[in-house]
Amino acid sequence: MKWFIIALILVFVLIVIPGFSDTNQSQAGYLSIISSPSGATVTFDGINSGVTPVIIPIPNSSRLPHSITLEMTGYQDWTTTVNKNPDTGSVETISATLTDSTDTGTIQVISDPTGATATCDGSNTQLTPYTYRGLSPGKHEISLSLNGYYPYSTTISVASGAESVISAALSPEETRSTGSISVSSDPTGATVTLDEMQSKITPNTFTNVKTGTHTIEIKKSGYSSYTSTVTVTSGVESEISASLSRVKNTGSLTVNSDPSGASIYLNNVYYGISPIHIDTLDTGIYTIKAEKSSYNSDTEIINLIKGQENTVQLTLSSKMPERPFNRWMDIAPMGIPLGGDIPMGSPGMPPGPR
Structure with a gap:
């Protein structure tokens, strides 16, 4: 059966394709998509492109990659990605074997507002509303996210052959509860910063602070900086009082x-x-x-x-030691010793009796 379908496609290429203009032939290649069983609905790059078997002309200038999805009642969805355009005039075949889904279930995901990003078990990212098909029986985790809204996550059980439905009303972030933080310092006049973003001069109060944990930093020239964390509770004013230590020069x-x-x-x-x-x-x-x-x-x-x-x-320079007085060496002028008798034969005195 498979070879018959391929032969049929080749006949189509040889007979029908030449009917295209020479210009189209010179600018396009072709994707032949077949499935077992045949008759699956083909979605090519988000556009319904018929049922299998089908041939899709692909201009050489087509943007890559291409997404192909096959859907058929009673079978799991089949998806693949094509990262290369067929060569001009050539035919490339994509063959899909569909899996019976009688032993699987589905999850229909709806959100308010729509357009939320949904994941199933941490993968298969889609935009709501969307139906996940071919899921094995058991528990599956569905997560939703949308800018400006709180994240949403839930676990749901899937039964064989059954469809489970999740309808999520997303909560806007602006409705989040807030509190306040009152900050004082000794000395006053210090710069206090909340979460490295918002700054004020002490004493002061930060209002409309989202609930949760926040970081407070207080600085003043000539003083050591002060850092602390504070948990803000809805409707409650938290207080921080800091005594700053002076930094010596x-x-x-x-x-x-x-x-x-x-x-x-x-x-x-x-x-x-x-x-x-x-x-x-x-x-x-x-x-x-x-x-x-x-x-x-x-x-x-x-x-x-x-x-x-x-x-x-x-x-340090050394001091000269003081020499004791020597009456014979410390001689006054004219050879007279200081404080003593004149010795016989002293220099400067003629010899003879005195």
């Missing part, structure tokens, strides 16, 4: 000395022995002094800048 300082082990003073306040590192030091002008026994002290003045690591190197 600080820097860090490292003091080295040569030699090390010197006592380090900042603005005459002792901080420790070098080398020393000081974190979170308030910014400003500092006089840094290093002292060590037997060394001359060294001092440097710096301007400590916020967020910067400052390093100071101090160099």
Whole structure:
């Protein structure tokens, strides 16, 4: 039977197609669609194109892809997609074997408003109203979505040979319940942002906030930022009160000395022995002094800048030790020793009795 149908189609191509104009032949190929059993209704790119077997001329410039659906009472719908136009003058055959649907059921999906996107078991996307056919007996999930309306989902049981009906009245989103969020801060005058979109200055209240969880962020120059989540309930005002912590302007300082082990003073306040590192030091002008026994002290003045690591190197010079007085070496002018008798033969004095 199948070969007979194919032969019939070829005869049709050889006899009927030449009746087309030369122009059409030069610009089109052909799709031959057959089914087992024959007599199925063919929908090509959304247009009823007869019953199987059928030949459809396809211009070379036709937009791809092409959608083909075969429907027949008592059988499951059959669908395929064609991603290439037939070559000019050629005939390509599409053969479909339809499956008996006596052991399957259907689901008719209706929505208000119509035009909602429907899926069956997470696939087979269609627009309502639509009837899903050839479904196996058991439970199936139908989901609907439409811009401006709440999503809709339900589970329905399908019986063999029976049709189940879903009629869904979609709810507009604008009817969603709302609440409000009151925000205060210490200090006041901080910028508060709701869900990274809407901003106000504290103290303030966000009204007509959709129910659910939202994020609040509060910022003020010179203070640490504050972030919190809040759950909004229909008709209820939620409150957030934030105490902001001041951020200090600080820097860090490292003091080295040569030699090390010197006592380090900042603005005459002792901080420790070098080398020393000081974190979170308030910014400003500092006089840094290093002292060590037997060394001359060294001092440097710096301007400590916020967020910067400052390093100071101090160099201490050694003190000359004091020599004890030597009456014979510490000679005054004319060779007279300081604080003593004149020795015999001292420089600058002639020899002889005194």
